[in-house]
Amino acid sequence: MSGPNGMLYGGDEIGALVFDPGHHSLRVGYAQEDTPKADIPAVIGVGPATHIPDAEEKVPDGNVTQTATKKDELRYYIDVTELHVPRPGMEVQTYMKDGQIDNWDLFEKMLDYCYSKVIRSPSEHHPALFTEAVWTTRPAREKLAELLFEKYQAPAFFLVKNAVLAAFANGKSTALVVDAGASQTSAVPVIDGYALVSAAVRSQIGGDHLVTQAKNMLNNMHIQMVPIYSIQSKEVIRERERARYTLKTLPAGLTQSWQQYMLKRQYEDFVHCVAQVSEVAYDDRTAASVPGLHYEFPGGYHQDFGPERFKLTECLFEQSLGAPHLVCAAAGACDADARAALWGAVVACGGGACAAGWLERLAKELAGRAPSAHRLKTHAPPAPNERRFAAWIGGSILASIGSFQQMWISSQEYDEGGKGQLERKCP
Amino acid sequence: MADILDILDIEQPGASEITRDSIIHGDKVKKKYVTAKAVRRPEGMHREVFALLYNDNKDLPPLLPTDTGKAYKQTKAKLGMRKVRKWVWAPFTNPARKDNAVFYHWKRASDEAKEYPFAQFNKQVSIPSYSESEYNQYLKSEDWSQAETDHLMDLCQRFDLRFIVIHDRWDKAAFRDRSVEDLKERYYNICSILSKVKTNPWSNTVTMVNGEKRVYHYDAEHERKRKEQLKRLFDRTQEQIDEEQMLLAELKKIEARKRERERKTQDLQKLISRADSGNSVANTQANVTNEGVTMPSNTVSNIVRRHDRKLHKKKLTTQQRLVRVETVSVEWSGIKFPEARGTGVWLRSQRMKLPPGVGQRKTKAIEQELRLMNIDIAPTPTEAICKHFNELRSDLALALDLKNALASCEFELQALRHQYEALNPGKTLSIPPSICNLNVDGEAKPIGEIIDVVGSPTALNTTI
Numbered sequence: 001m002s003g004p005n006g007m008l009y010g011g012d013e014i015g016a017l018v019f020d021p022g023h024h025s026l027r028v029g030y031a032q033e034d035t036p037k038a039d040i041p042a043v044i045g046v047g048p049a050t051h052i053p054d055a056e057e058k059v060p061d062g063n064v065t066q067t068a069t070k071k072d073e074l075r076y077y078i079d080v081t082e083l084h085v086p087r088p089g090m091e092v093q094t095y096m097k098d099g100q101i102d103n104w105d106l107f108e109k110m111l112d113y114c115y116s117k118v119i120r121s122p123s124e125h126h127p128a129l130f131t132e133a134v135w136t137t138r139p140a141r142e143k144l145a146e147l148l149f150e151k152y153q154a155p156a157f158f159l160v161k162n163a164v165l166a167a168f169a170n171g172k173s174t175a176l177v178v179d180a181g182a183s184q185t186s187a188v189p190v191i192d193g194y195a196l197v198s199a200a201v202r203s204q205i206g207g208d209h210l211v212t213q214a215k216n217m218l219n220n221m222h223i224q225m226v227p228i229y230s231i232q233s234k235e236v237i238r239e240r241e242r243a244r245y246t247l248k249t250l251p252a253g254l255t256q257s258w259q260q261y262m263l264k265r266q267y268e269d270f271v272h273c274v275a276q277v278s279e280v281a282y283d284d285r286t287a288a289s290v291p292g293l294h295y296e297f298p299g300g301y302h303q304d305f306g307p308e309r310f311k312l313t314e315c316l317f318e319q320s321l322g323a324p325h326l327v328c329a330a331a332g333a334c335d336a337d338a339r340a341a342l343w344g345a346v347v348a349c350g351g352g353a354c355a356a357g358w359l360e361r362l363a364k365e366l367a368g369r370a371p372s373a374h375r376l377k378t379h380a381p382p383a384p385n386e387r388r389f390a391a392w393i394g395g396s397i398l399a400s401i402g403s404f405q406q407m408w409i410s411s412q413e414y415d416e417g418g419k420g421q422l423e424r425k426c427p
Numbered sequence: 428m429a430d431i432l433d434i435l436d437i438e439q440p441g442a443s444e445i446t447r448d449s450i451i452h453g454d455k456v457k458k459k460y461v462t463a464k465a466v467r468r469p470e471g472m473h474r475e476v477f478a479l480l481y482n483d484n485k486d487l488p489p490l491l492p493t494d495t496g497k498a499y500k501q502t503k504a505k506l507g508m509r510k511v512r513k514w515v516w517a518p519f520t521n522p523a524r525k526d527n528a529v530f531y532h533w534k535r536a537s538d539e540a541k542e543y544p545f546a547q548f549n550k551q552v553s554i555p556s557y558s559e560s561e562y563n564q565y566l567k568s569e570d571w572s573q574a575e576t577d578h579l580m581d582l583c584q585r586f587d588l589r590f591i592v593i594h595d596r597w598d599k600a601a602f603r604d605r606s607v608e609d610l611k612e613r614y615y616n617i618c619s620i621l622s623k624v625k626t627n628p629w630s631n632t633v634t635m636v637n638g639e640k641r642v643y644h645y646d647a648e649h650e651r652k653r654k655e656q657l658k659r660l661f662d663r664t665q666e667q668i669d670e671e672q673m674l675l676a677e678l679k680k681i682e683a684r685k686r687e688r689e690r691k692t693q694d695l696q697k698l699i700s701r702a703d704s705g706n707s708v709a710n711t712q713a714n715v716t717n718e719g720v721t722m723p724s725n726t727v728s729n730i731v732r733r734h735d736r737k738l739h740k741k742k743l744t745t746q747q748r749l750v751r752v753e754t755v756s757v758e759w760s761g762i763k764f765p766e767a768r769g770t771g772v773w774l775r776s777q778r779m780k781l782p783p784g785v786g787q788r789k790t791k792a793i794e795q796e797l798r799l800m801n802i803d804i805a806p807t808p809t810e811a812i813c814k815h816f817n818e819l820r821s822d823l824a825l826a827l828d829l830k831n832a833l834a835s836c837e838f839e840l841q842a843l844r845h846q847y848e849a850l851n852p853g854k855t856l857s858i859p860p861s862i863c864n865l866n867v868d869g870e871a872k873p874i875g876e877i878i879d880v881v882g883s884p885t886a887l888n889t890t891i
């Protein structure tokens with residue numbers, strides 16, 4: 001960290017962990033690394049512990065967390081390898097609600113899993129940095145601090161707004177951050193590393209909305225999405241031919257929530273592969289001129305998708321709910337002196353920003369809307385993973401900066417000052 | 428050093444220096460092969476044969492060529508120029524923290540324990556503080572309660588005077604919403620009041636200039652106005668922006684036209700003064716003509732600008748300008764032939780070459796005139812001919828310019844006449860023959876009179 005001539009450079013790693021909880025997934029890993037160690041779906045399978053384990057489960061795998069107490073006899077299935085197995089009576093639940101953690105018992109299970117199976121190291125050795133949405137309420141923030149200090153005995157804890165971290169990940173301390181997440185899209189101005197809470201805006205149009213649209217579209221096209229876990233075998237067929245497959249015998253009592261969740265994953269895959277944002281507002285003629293993209297459904301049915309790919313994503317750029325509008329609204333709500341800097345650093349992040357053409361469309365629409373007095377510049381990391389993990393990466397950078405180490409709320413401070421100091425220490 | 432140690436056979440301390448060997452072989456101690464007692468070569472055996480049978484290792488010579496030499500082995504290079512030093516996961520405290528919390532980080536085992544280096548970046552803005560009584564004595568305000576002021580100072584401390592952030596985090600539930608300017612105004616007010624009554628100045632608002640305290644004065648009114656303007660600038664609609672663009676383009680056009688006109692006026696002026704100076708040599712009544720000669724250029728341009736509106740004003744300006752007639756500097760310039768170059772041998776005919784500044788058209792016109800006068804366009808360049816020929820051509824050039832100017836003046840005069848008649852229907856503008864019979868025979872008149880278009884006050888008075 002210090003060079004030969006007394007110059008200070010680089011960071012200082014203190015073994016901190018970075019957690020980035022979202023509606024779609026939880027990202028967790030060590031600070032100073034460039035990608036999270038794990039990206040875990042933000043849902044947990046909750047099933048009766050009494051069921052007879054089937055063949056594949058007898059293989060000792062470390063992914064099952066057996067933390068259920070004797071009296072409620074529940075077992076929790078976390079992460080895809082456990083979650084994606086059909087089990088009778090297993091309900092899928094999420095601990096997130098409206099951008100923040102809501103079901104704390106479930107979230108504890110998730111943290112248990114992270115410490116024991118991902119980090120594989122006791123929680124009392126690692127300071128923990130959490131990201132949070134700008135709108136996180138005070139009780140939720142305090143509850144999180146309480147959980148980390150009291151249950152997990154973390155030596156230190158810190159909370160940062162994810163927009164701030166996304167700006168840091170792009171090398172900015174002042175930026176207008178557009179986060180296209182699963183449950184919502186938001187635009188948050190960040191000034192000198194502080195998010196302007198009152199100027200932040202959001203809309204409910206996010207990745208999940210897009211998935212719903214895809215589902216409707218496929219329904220209208222009479223394309224059936226057969227759950228992949230129910231297929232025993234399928235035949236090779238010609239394009240647009242009726243799918244021919246045989247079904248597996250599945251255990252009885254699969255829950256509705258689990259089936260819905262599995263189907264959603266499939267629709268998500270379809271969206272990630274097929275959806276494309278057109279550079280200008282959708283227009284039949286230009287969309288038709290772009291060559292189609294082939295997609296094969298789990299049942300074996302396959303066909304080319306042409307203009308549908310573009311039509312699908314138009315909902316993301318709706319006039320008054322889409323990302324460009326949010327950016328303008330957020331910039332407009334800021335002090336006039338800050339606007340020039342904000343327009344000069346529009347930072348895009350979140351999974352939705354990975355969609356093909358999304359960034360180009362945003363830049364184009366903003367160029368049309370931004371006041372001509374400002375120089376407009378849109379930033380985003382080129383690699384899709386860096387876009388999706390921007391908040392986590394920013395946290396990783398922040399937690400390994402030497403001068404940040406004075407910011408942590410240590411367990412001593414927590415013991416003395418309680419959770420009331422959270423508002424002061426983590427603005 | 429190493430050489431001497433080697434020579435004296437003194438054991439070297441664990442090699443901290445690096446050699447090629449230590450990089451390639453690391454710390455492995457070189458194995459020494461204990462060679463068996465040398466076998467003597469039997470009498471009469473050829474050396475080559477013996478070498479085949481017995482080598483140092485007493486191995487049989489290989490049957491196949493082998494590649495076991497070091498040279499081909501993948502050598503594992505040790506990188507780094509020094510021996511590795513150990514790292515340890517060591518506890519540390521950070522003096523920038525008030526709670527002495529202990530964290531762990533990696534540090535070199537050899538590094539001595541010193542203060543946490545990053546603590547030096549712990550910088551804080553100093554914010555003035557005040558006691559309850561001080562507040563009541565000095566800082567009371569109708570607009571601000573003490574609780575609100577306290578809240579402001581607290582936020583200033585927490586956000587290091589980032590007023591935009593402070594405004595964002597302002598407790599709008601407890602206090603009324605205030606603008607960034609209101610907050611700044613209150614803060615800087617407090618600073619200036621406290622710096623007058625208290626001794627310790629806070630670095631950011633008070634500077635010492637020549638031992639005298641200078642307090643930063645925040646002009647809230649000005650800032651408010653500035654921000655208002657800025658907002659208006661940003662909130663312009665597309666139509667407004669387009670209109671502004673259009674207006675700017677128009678303004679540019681107008682200015683370009685104005686410049687063009689001024690340039691023309693100047694040209695005319697120059698021409699006239701040239702003619703004047705040329706004349707004054709010949710003309711005995713130089714003074715009389717001068718008055719008439721220099722004026723018109725101004726008036727011509729005046730007329731162009733405000734022809735129909737302010738005719739009487741024009742008169743005024745002409746009269747005023749009359750006073751300045753003598754001061755107009757007169758310079759001779761028809762064609763300036765370059766001075767003879769100083770060095771080397773040169774042809775005299777070079778002197779008769781027209782300088783590059785004279786345009787194609789002018790050259791053609793001069794040649795035309797020369798032909799009319801039956802003068803050779805390339806006479807034999809004797810000294811005298813050179814001189815006169817050049818003078819002649821220079822005069823010709825001037826005469827041509829003047830003719831052109833005359834034509835345009837004439838044109839303007841006619842234009843003005845038409846305008847006058849259009850504006851005053853029924854009346855006709857009688858132009859005195861002294862100024863309008865130019866096109867009949869130009870040469871008959873002295874140049875001064877020719878150019879006296881509308882300039883002389885008497886002429887104006889009589890015409891209007």
Ligand SMILES: Nc1ncnc2c1ncn2[C@@H]1O[C@H](COP(=O)(O)OP(=O)(O)OP(=O)(O)O)[C@@H](O)[C@H]1O
Pocket residue numbers: 021022023024025026099180181182183184206207208268271272275349350351352354355356384388
């Ligand atoms: N290549 C892609 N194309 C389109 N959408 C994508 C792509 N990759 C990820 N997504 C979508 O991005 C969303 C996940 O984004 P992200 O991980 O930022 O959400 P999150 O932070 O978990 O959720 P939130 O911010 O709403 O709490 C999902 O809805 C996913 O479908």
Ligand SMILES: [Mg+2]
Pocket residue numbers: 022023162179181182350
């Ligand atoms: Mg997110």
